[in-house]
Amino acid sequence: AQSVAQPEDQVNVAEGNPLTVKCTYSVSGNPYLFWYVQYPNRGLQFLLKYITGDNLVKGSYGFEAEFNKSQTSFHLKKPSALVSDSALYFCAVREPVHTGGGNKLTFGTGTQLKVEL
C-alpha cells in the first residue's frame, strides 16, 4: 500500500530565508507525487507534481520540489520565503494505474508552514 510521511508538524522560517518542507513516500513502482497548499477554511490548491523526467520540478508561486528515488523523498523548497506562504502543505502520492493503484491520492499528515518577519 502506498503511504506518505511528512515528519514535521510545523516549520518556522524567517521571511527571505529558504524553506524546505519534507516528504518521504512508499509506493510500488514509479510514483506520481504531488504537493498541495491549503489556506484556512479553503480547499487544496495544486502547487506542483512529479510524474517523470527531470527530478527538479518547478511549480506555482516560486515553489519547487526535488524527486530523489534513492531516498524516496520529494521535499518542497523555495529559495526565499514570504509571509504569504504561511499555510498548511500536503504531500501526496498516487500509484500508476497499471500497478492497481487506481486514482487514489494518499496524503501526508500535513506540515504547517509559518513565515515570520
Add this chain to the structure above:
Amino acid sequence: GAVVSQHPSRVICKSGTSVKIECRSLDFQATTMFWYRQFPKKSLMLMATSNEGSKATYEQGVEKDKFLINHASLTLSTLTVTSAHPEDSSFYICSARDLSSGTYNEQFFGPGTRLTVL
C-alpha cells in the same frame, strides 16, 4: 484552469437532520469525483470515490448508508449526510478528475464545506 465548486461553503444543522453538499466541475467533465473528510489540523481522509452513472466506492469504515453519494452527471456529485450527529461535524472536500488530463488524471479540489451539527 479546471475549477471545482462546492455548495454550500458552510452549513449548520440540527442533530438528526440530513444535509446535502454539492460538488461541481465548472469547466471540465469528470467521470470520477472523490469525497474527503478533514478533521482540524489533520490530513484528508478519503471517504469514497464517486463514479458517474454507477454506485460509489466507499473506503473501509465509511458507512454508505450514512454518507449517500450520487453522481448523476459528468459535472455534479452530491454527498448527503443523513441523520447528522455532532460527530459528523467536519470539513468536507471534494475533488474531480479531469478526463482531458490524460494518463495522469489530475485531481482538482473544491473549496470545501464546513459542516457543524448542533
